[in-house]
Every structure is written in C-alpha cells, then in structure tokens.
Amino acid sequence: MEEKRLFNLTSSPHLRSEHTVTSEMLNVIIALLPATVFAVFHFGLHSLLVILMSVVSACLTEFVFDYIAKKPNTLMDGSAIVTGLLLALCLPPSVPLYIPYIGSLFAVLFAKCMFGGLGKNFMNPALAGRAFLLISFGKVMTDYSTDALSGATPLAILNEGRTVNIGDMFLGNVSGHIGVSVCLLLIGGIYLIWKGTIKWLIPVSTLGSFVILMALFGTEGFDVKYLLTELCGGGIVLGAFFMATDPVTSPMAEINQIIYGCFIGFLSMIFRTKSGMADGTSYAIIVANMVVPMLDKYIVPHPFGIGKKGQTLPVPGDDTKKKGLALPTSAVLLAAITLIAGVALAGANALTVDKIAENQLAKKLESYASVIPGAEEFGYDDEVVKAIEGFDGGIYGGGSYGKSYINEAVVGKDASGNPVGYAVSVTNMEGFDGEITLSVGFDTEGTVLGIEFTVINETAGMGMLATEASWKAQFAGVKTDSFILNKGGGSTAANEIDSVSGASVTSGAVVNAVNAAVNFYQTYLAA
Amino acid sequence: MAVYSFKGGVHPKGNKELTAEKALTELIPQGDMVYPLSQHIGKPAAPVVKKNDMVLAGQLIAQADGFISANIHSACSGKVKAIDRRLNASGVPCDCIVIENDGQFTPAPGVGEPVDYSGFTPQEIIAKIKDAGIVGLGGAGFPTNVKMMPKNPEEIRYIIANGAECEPGITCDDRLMREHTDWVVEGLKIVLSIFPNAKGVIAIEDNKPGAIKAMEEAVKGNEKLSVLTLKTKYPQGGERNLVHAVTGMYMESGALPASLGVIVDNVATLAAIYRAVAYNEPIMTKGFTATGDAFNNPGNFTVRLGTSLKEIVEAAGGLKEGAKKIILGGPMMGPAISNLDAPIVKANNALTAYMEDEVEKAELQMNACIRCGRCTRVCPLGLMPQQMAKACERGDIERFVKLSGADCIQCGTCSFICPAKRPLTQLFKQTKPVAMSYIRMQAQKKEA
Numbered sequence: 001m002e003e004k005r006l007f008n009l010t011s012s013p014h015l016r017s018e019h020t021v022t023s024e025m026l027n028v029i030i031a032l033l034p035a036t037v038f039a040v041f042h043f044g045l046h047s048l049l050v051i052l053m054s055v056v057s058a059c060l061t062e063f064v065f066d067y068i069a070k071k072p073n074t075l076m077d078g079s080a081i082v083t084g085l086l087l088a089l090c091l092p093p094s095v096p097l098y099i100p101y102i103g104s105l106f107a108v109l110f111a112k113c114m115f116g117g118l119g120k121n122f123m124n125p126a127l128a129g130r131a132f133l134l135i136s137f138g139k140v141m142t143d144y145s146t147d148a149l150s151g152a153t154p155l156a157i158l159n160e161g162r163t164v165n166i167g168d169m170f171l172g173n174v175s176g177h178i179g180v181s182v183c184l185l186l187i188g189g190i191y192l193i194w195k196g197t198i199k200w201l202i203p204v205s206t207l208g209s210f211v212i213l214m215a216l217f218g219t220e221g222f223d224v225k226y227l228l229t230e231l232c233g234g235g236i237v238l239g240a241f242f243m244a245t246d247p248v249t250s251p252m253a254e255i256n257q258i259i260y261g262c263f264i265g266f267l268s269m270i271f272r273t274k275s276g277m278a279d280g281t282s283y284a285i286i287v288a289n290m291v292v293p294m295l296d297k298y299i300v301p302h303p304f305g306i307g308k309k310g311q312t313l314p315v316p317g318d319d320t321k322k323k324g325l326a327l328p329t330s331a332v333l334l335a336a337i338t339l340i341a342g343v344a345l346a347g348a349n350a351l352t353v354d355k356i357a358e359n360q361l362a363k364k365l366e367s368y369a370s371v372i373p374g375a376e377e378f379g380y381d382d383e384v385v386k387a388i389e390g391f392d393g394g395i396y397g398g399g400s401y402g403k404s405y406i407n408e409a410v411v412g413k414d415a416s417g418n419p420v421g422y423a424v425s426v427t428n429m430e431g432f433d434g435e436i437t438l439s440v441g442f443d444t445e446g447t448v449l450g451i452e453f454t455v456i457n458e459t460a461g462m463g464m465l466a467t468e469a470s471w472k473a474q475f476a477g478v479k480t481d482s483f484i485l486n487k488g489g490g491s492t493a494a495n496e497i498d499s500v501s502g503a504s505v506t507s508g509a510v511v512n513a514v515n516a517a518v519n520f521y522q523t524y525l526a527a
Numbered sequence: 528m529a530v531y532s533f534k535g536g537v538h539p540k541g542n543k544e545l546t547a548e549k550a551l552t553e554l555i556p557q558g559d560m561v562y563p564l565s566q567h568i569g570k571p572a573a574p575v576v577k578k579n580d581m582v583l584a585g586q587l588i589a590q591a592d593g594f595i596s597a598n599i600h601s602a603c604s605g606k607v608k609a610i611d612r613r614l615n616a617s618g619v620p621c622d623c624i625v626i627e628n629d630g631q632f633t634p635a636p637g638v639g640e641p642v643d644y645s646g647f648t649p650q651e652i653i654a655k656i657k658d659a660g661i662v663g664l665g666g667a668g669f670p671t672n673v674k675m676m677p678k679n680p681e682e683i684r685y686i687i688a689n690g691a692e693c694e695p696g697i698t699c700d701d702r703l704m705r706e707h708t709d710w711v712v713e714g715l716k717i718v719l720s721i722f723p724n725a726k727g728v729i730a731i732e733d734n735k736p737g738a739i740k741a742m743e744e745a746v747k748g749n750e751k752l753s754v755l756t757l758k759t760k761y762p763q764g765g766e767r768n769l770v771h772a773v774t775g776m777y778m779e780s781g782a783l784p785a786s787l788g789v790i791v792d793n794v795a796t797l798a799a800i801y802r803a804v805a806y807n808e809p810i811m812t813k814g815f816t817a818t819g820d821a822f823n824n825p826g827n828f829t830v831r832l833g834t835s836l837k838e839i840v841e842a843a844g845g846l847k848e849g850a851k852k853i854i855l856g857g858p859m860m861g862p863a864i865s866n867l868d869a870p871i872v873k874a875n876n877a878l879t880a881y882m883e884d885e886v887e888k889a890e891l892q893m894n895a896c897i898r899c900g901r902c903t904r905v906c907p908l909g910l911m912p913q914q915m916a917k918a919c920e921r922g923d924i925e926r927f928v929k930l931s932g933a934d935c936i937q938c939g940t941c942s943f944i945c946p947a948k949r950p951l952t953q954l955f956k957q958t959k960p961v962a963m964s965y966i967r968m969q970a971q972k973k974e975a
C-alpha cells in the first residue's frame with residue numbers, strides 16, 4: 001500500500017464559477033467603453049482628460065485611503081475605476097480638470113471608503129460625487145458648451161419650446177454630458193444583461209414606469225415623439241442601466257427590484273416635470289438607494305412553491321400544460337403589471353378629464369344664470385351661433401380688445417319664453433397667469449347686468465381679488481360703449497372701472513374682455 | 528422537443544465526458560468487506576450475526592430495527608471478523624460488521640434465482656423491497672418500502688424515475704440506463720403495479736442522449752410510461768425541482784411528494800427493486816463512478832457494497848502524484864474525505880478526485896459581498912442567500928428562519944456562482960441545525 005496522503009478537507013461545493021468581483025467590474029467597464037470612446041471623438045481631447053482625471057482620482061483616493069487606514073489594497077477589484085468612469089460620463093465635457101478630481105475624491109472617500117469600502121456604501125458613489133459637484137459648482141456643472149459644440153442640451157432646448165432631432169439625440173450627436181450617446185449606452189446595458197452582471201428588471205421597470213408616467217403627467221401627454229425625446233434626453237438611460245443597477249445599492253428580490261425601478265421612474269418624472277432642473281435622474285436614484293435597505297428587510301418573497309400548491313394535476317404526456325412556462329414568467333408578469341397600471345392611470349385620467357369638462361360646463365351655466373337674474377332657461381340664436389363660428393377661433397375685434405375671444409352667446413328667457421337678456425362668454429388670454437374666461441350679462445336694452453368668472457387662475461390675494469363681488473359690481477347697471485380702466489382708483493364716471501390694487505394686468509384683461517362682449521352685443525345681439 | 532426545467536440553477540462544468548463512454552465493469556473486491564449498521568435514514572439496523580459466523584453473499588446480516596430502518600445484507604461470502612466501531616468516510620466512528628471475504632461470493636440459497644412475480648400483490652412487492660433492504664440510492668437513503676406505502680395509494684398519479692444525474696462528473700446512472708435499460712423499466716413497471724392510477728415518467732437531462740434513446744425505445748408502446756427530457760442544469764435532480772419540472776406542481780417546504788400524488792425514485796433504486804423482486808436479490812451491488820483529473824484511469828464500476836474505497840481508487844488506476852482533494856460523491860454536494868479505508872455504502876455513487884482545489888483558490892479571491900444578486904437568481908428554491916448569509920454572520924437566527932433559510936437544501940449553487948467567493952452554502956450548513964432547533968422551540972412555545 002502507498003503511504004498515507006493528506007487531502008484538503010473543505011465543505012462542498014467544491015467547484016466555483018468563473019465570475020469574480022473583478023470580472024463583474026470589468027464587464028461594466030467593457031459595457032461603458034463604446035460610449036466613452038464615442039464621447040472622446042465627439043467632444044474632443046478635453047473630454048478624454050476629464051475621464052482620465054476622474055478615474056485616476058478615484059483610484060488614487062482608494063489607494064491612499066487603504067494605505068492610511070491600514071486596510072488591504074482593494075484597487076484590484078476595479079470598482080474605483082467604474083466609479084471614476086461613471087462620474088466622468090455624467091459631467092459636462094468642458095469642465096475644468098479640478099471638477100472630476102474633486103468629484104471622484106468625494107465619491108470614493110465619502111460615499112464608499114468611509115462606509116467600509118466596496119459593498120458597504122448605501123448610495124451610488126458616482127452619483128454622490130455628481131450631486132456634490134452640482135451643489136458646489138453649479139455654474140460649471142451646467143455649462144455644456146464646448147469648442148466643438150455650443151449651446152444648450154436637448155432638454156434645455158425643449159424647455160424653451162424648440163424642437164430637437166430625436167435621431168441625433170439617440171446617436172449622441174448633440175451637446176450634453178460626456179456619456180451622451182444613448183444608442184451606445186443601450187448596447188452596453190444589453191451586454192450587461194446578457195452577461196448577467198446587472199439585474200434586468202431594474203432598467204426595464206425604471207424606463208417603463210418613466211415612459212408611462214411621462215405619458216400620463218408630462219406636458220405633452222401620450223405623444224411618441226415627446227416620450228422618445230424625454231427618454232433620450234438627460235441621464236435616464238445612463239442612470240437606468242449603469243447607476244440604478246449598481247449591485248451594492250439595488251435590492252435583491254425581484255419584486256423589490258420592480259418597486260425600486262418604478263420609484264426611480266416616478267421620481268425622475270416628478271423632477272423633470274415639476275422641478276427647475278432639466279434632469280433629476282441622478283437625484284431620483286440617490287433617493288431610491290436610501291429605500292433599498294428597508295425594501296430588502298421588509299419585503300421578503302415567498303420561496304419556491306409557497307402559496308402555489310393549489311394546482312390541479314396535469315395529465316402525463318400532455319404538453320399543453322407547459323406552454324405558459326416557455327416565456328420568462330417574471331417578464332410576462334412585469335408587462336402585465338405595467339399594462340394594467342397604465343390602463344388604470346389612463347382611465348383615471350380620462351375620467352378626470354371628463355369631470356373637469358363637466359365642472360366647467362356647470363360653472364358656465366351657473367354664471368349665465370347669475371348674470372341674467374330673470375332667466376329661467378337659455379337658448380342659442382342660430383344667427384349668433386353662425387356669427388361666432390364665422391370668427392373661426394380668431395381674436396375678436398382684430399386686437400382692439402387685446403387677445404380676446406368670443407366663446408358663445410346665449411339668450412336668457414323667462415318662464416313664458418320671452419327674452420329677458422343675453423349672456424356672452426368671453427376669454428382674454430392676457431391675464432397675469434394666462435387665460436381668464438368670464439360671462440357678461442346684458443338686459444335687452446344693452447345695459448350690463450353683471451359679470452361672472454368661469455376660468456381665472458390669477459395670483460391669490462392680488463389678481464384674484466377681481467373675483468370679489470364688490471369689484472365685479474362696478475360693471476353692473478352700466479350702459480356704455482366702452483369701459484375705461486382707471487389705474488389710479490377713485491373713479492367718478494359710470495364707465496370707469498377702478499383697477500384691482502396691484503393687479504392692473506388682471507384688471508386690464510378683464511376690462512378688455514368685457515369691452516369685447518359689449519362690442520359683440522352691440523354688433524350682433526342688439527335688436 | 529420540449530425541454531423541461533425550473534427557475535434558477537447553474538451550469539457547472541459537466542466533465543461527464545471523462546467517464547460517459549466507460550462501461551460499467553465489475554469490480555471484484557479482494558479485502559475485508561465492511562458494513563456500517565446505519566446506511567439509511569432512520570434507526571441503525573440490528574446485527575443478526577455474531578463474530579466468527581460464516582455468511583453467504585446475499586445473506587441478511589443486520590435487520591431493520593423499527594419502521595424507518597433497513598435490512599443490511601452481506602455482498603460476499605466469508606467469516607464475520609468483527610462487529611465494532613470503525614471510522615466512516617467522513618471520519619466519524621460508527622458501528623460496523625466486518626466480513627473476511629473468502630473471494631468465492633457463494634450466493635445464499637435462493638438469491639439470484641428468477642422468480643415469477645406476475646401474480647404478486649402490492650403487499651408482497653413492498654415486502655420484497657423491505658426484505659431486500661432497498662433505500663433511496665440517489666443519496667438520501669430513505670427506506671424505499673416506506674415510500675411505497677403512502678396513506679392514499681390510489682391518489683398517486685406519477686412515479687418519476689429520477690435519471691437527471693445533475694451532479695457534475697457522475698455517469699453511473701447514465702451507464703445503468705444504457706446498459707441495463709430493462710432493469711430500470713421493469714422496476715418502474717413493478718412500482719406502477721402498486722399504484723393503480725399512476726403513470727411512470729422517466730426524467731433524464733438532455734446531456735444524456737444515449738440514455739434517452741434507450742429509454743424511449745424501451746417504453747415504446749406502453750401508454751403508462753413516458754420519457755421526459757429535462758434541461759441540463761444543476762440541481763435538476765433535486766426532488767422539489769424535479770417534481771416541478773415534470774408536473775408543474777410546487778412542493779411546499781417539508782412536504783412529501785406523495786402529498787401531491789407523486790413518488791420519486793432514483794433509476795438505480797428502480798433497478799434494485801427489479802433485481803429484488805424478479806431475482807430475489809437483496810441490494811448487494813451498485814453502479815459507481817470514479818472520476819476527476821486526479822485518477823489515472825477514471826471509469827464506471829459495478830461495485831459490491833462494503834468494498835473499501837481504496838479498491839475503487841486502485842481500479843481507477845490509482846491517484847496521480849499530488850492529488851489535492853477526494854470527494855465522496857459529486858463536487859457540488861459531496862463531502863471531501865480523507866479516509867479511504869471506509870467502505871462503500873448504499874447511498875454512495877461516486878468518488879471524485881481533483882489535482883487542484885478550487886475552494887483553496889477561491890479563499891484567496893474572497894471579497895466583500897457586492898450584492899450582485901446572482902445567488903438569488905440561481906437559488907433553485909427562490910431563497911435569498913445573500914440576506915441569509917448576512918443573518919448567519921450576525922447570528923440572527925430569527926431573520927434566517929424568516930428568510931426560509933431552513934428550506935435550504937445545501938445544493939451549493941449560491942457558493943458556486945458567487946463572484947466574491949463568499950462561503951454561502953457553508954454558512955447555511957452551520958446555521959441550519961440551529962435554525963431547526965429554533966423552529967422546534969418556537970413550535971413548543973406556541974403549544975404551551
């Protein structure tokens with residue numbers, strides 16, 4: 001017999017996959033490479049310097065921290081490189097080089113190392129660095145002009161009401177932060193999903209919920225071009241595929257990944273439509289990062305089989321039973337959830353739209369009743385209707401009454417059907433906050449009986465004082481060709497109207513609207 | 528062809544090509560044969576022989592003690608040399624019967640003689656299985672006769688012959704299905720005769736086309752039998768995953784397949800049932816794979832139970848110089864062993880030997896957990912190993928139980944996939960017993 005040999009005794013499993021932390025980080029770097037190379041060609045050499053500075057600063061910070069804290073050197077895991085690269089991709093291409101240096105230093109030192117290094121940080125370090133830079137160096141951080149390209153980013157252009165070419169945005173042929181090529185970032189993201197490095201549910205639910213919510217609550221509604229522009233603009237794609245999926249700060253369970261992604265989509269929508277910033281994806285992700293520990297702790301998915309036992313026994317050899325399983329169930333589930341949510345929200349929106357219209361109609365009828373006190377019912381006069389149609393939605397009176405429009409005019413009749421007066425609904429677009437719509441009542445003699453607002457959104461405590469009964473009463477009982485606004489107050493003549501104090505714009509708009517109605521009455525209604 | 532599977536799982540290197548084309552060759556043991564009294568789940572068997580008794584091959588040497596226990600037979604003829612404590616493969620001392628092999632293998636009367644079993648009642652078949660000492664040969668070692676006696680035999684709809692053999696490297700079931708196709712099919716038919724409403728499904732991973740072809744031919748024309756191709760993925764052969772892949776049903780934790788109308792038997796167990804019923808042969812031999820790059824000549828063997836592992840190593844050409852690790856079983860779940868003097872018992876099916884120890888290498892690469900979520904994606908039971916490991920590390924048993932950590936089958940997929948090389952499965956192995964006692968304690972508290 002051979003001599004006694006010693007064998008290694010370890011617990012199973014005795015095999016290990018080829019994945020390592022370094023290989024995972026390397027995958028991310030590979031995925032970011034196309035967009036990075038594109039940026040260097042697109043923005044010029046300076047952007048390369050920014051990227052290099054960011055990466056070097058991140059690595060240096062980690063190295064020095066490890067050295068001072070007497071910790072093992074963790075540079076080889078590659079996470080510092082990823083942080084530096086990601087931070088550089090969301091910087092403007094022409095920033096001075098101290099910006100990436102300080103950003104990476106902050107990102108690695110304060111957001112990662114101080115929390116215990118890789119795996120312990122509670123928010124994405126690159127985004128923490130970016131947020132820090134945005135707060136500290138707001139001006140340079142939002143200056144996107146370079147030697148090669150000048151001007152505003154697509155989202156800024158959109159905010160100004162101009163249009164941008166979606167194709168250019170998709171390819172990255174616009175100004176913006178360094179990681180500007182949506183198309184190449186998308187390819188990188190798909191590469192990561194294929195490699196299994198990132199959790200695919202996160203980008204899918206982030207972008208999916210973002211699109212749905214933008215369609216419902218965005219400024220343009222369900223407009224494909226608008227939605228595509230919003231998707232291609234700003235950092236939402238970079239964020240969804242590379243930052244939100246940062247393994248350390250994203251949730252474990254699939255259900256939590258969906259919640260997390262939808263939360264980011266929701267916050268991005270809010271920040272884009274409601275905040276002053278052109279793009280708030282990075283803040284959305286940071287906020288969502290902070291929710292992750294709670295999600296992980298409180299939402300624990302059922303393990304295999306729990307709650308699913310109530311299935312009937314399928315017949316052996318019957319292949320039809322398996323058809324549903326050919327599709328990835330979670331994908332189907334996700335699609336179903338988003339579809340249902342979308343339909344529900346769209347339905348709610350449609351319902352409220354109807355409700356709003358209904359409310360406005362009721363308000364209009366109410367106003368007619370209040371400006372022609374004796375009227376029991378209202379009717380249209382065919383000729384008057386035709387005359388209004390003849391305006392074809394144009395400004396009434398060719399601008400003599402500002403931007404005033406006649407909406408409709410009705411005849412008020414008493415119980416026995418005799419006309420007792422007329423009401424004219426008129427809109428003036430020049431209120432302090434845009435549209436003011438009001439109804440003006442006339443008796444059959446042409447005396448103004450009163451006015452009533454149906455739409456008014458002026459400043460509370462100022463323009464809104466126009467809706468006070470005492471102010472409106474100035475119009476009542478006056479028969480005139482034209483009211484005159486007295487900005488100084490203390491009017492003596494009947495056709496002089498005192499301006500609402502501090503709201504001459506609102507008052508002027510109302511007076512113009514009433515004058516338009518008077519003119520309309522005299523031209524079309526006076527018998 | 529529909530390929531059936533489950534969600535999760537991993538694809539370790541199969542390495543089945545090392546032995547897949549090596550036919551089962553009979554290994555004639557030379558040395559003493561050792562029979563631990565506990566080769567199964569349940570109470571150890573009680574010896575029925577004394578020191579210096581002469582025994583024949585196939586003779587009962589220890590009897591089942593209690594309901595969940597199993598008979599043990601000698602696989603050789605010779606003299607009982609000792610009944611004492613010996614070390615098993617893992618180095619734990621246990622009671623064993625040692626028989627001095629006379630090299631004749633003289634069979635006991637009646638053993639190996641064909642029996643006409645066409646008129647057997649279910650009770651008679653179950654009695655035969657019990658007498659033959661058959662236990663689950665896939666590794667669990669649960670007494671098969673107990674499995675054949677569910678409360679509701681007519682409600683059993685499926686008998687699944689588990690031919691998945693998902694452990695990397697092992698090919699003895701593959702060889703058995705190809706070389707002794709009829710043993711498996713006839714064994715399955717015998718089991719079906721116990722359950723009037725059941726159909727037999729032979730489930731095989733798609734990396735064994737030879738076995739699938741052989742089985743498909745053997746079941747042709749029999750409407751009660753079918754062959755199901757499973758996707759090659761580890762752990763496809765795990766009971767809960769297998770039942771789900773075949774029937775679409777989910778087994779709750781702690782449930783028996785019978786509660787869903789399913790009985791799962793390893794193909795080797797079915798072959799043993801056939802030998803026991805048709806040839807009156809207790810379980811004496813089984814297919815065994817010796818594989819891994821540290822063997823000079825890896826192969827498949829028909830070994831007699833009780834044979835020393837050392838004889839297997841010799842039959843496989845011996846170990847290469849510098850072999851680092853020997854695993855009893857496959858690399859994903861088998862324990863690493865050091866004691867090659869230990870015997871082969873019923874539940875063993877392979878010996879894997881490696882020149883390199885991947886665990887040793889992995890320990891050098893160990894890193895902080897980056898929460899990548901790969902472990903959660905591959906866990907065949909849908910658990911969250913990362914969260915469970917965190918709970919283990921801070922000794923939070925309550926959280927571990929809340930995460931269903933007690934359901935863990937220790938299949939090793941999480942440790943396998945982990946990029947940070949965290950010892951996840953290892954942590955769960957340590958924590959699970961504590962968790963089980965915690966659960967029992969909670970249950971007692973509730974009762975009180």
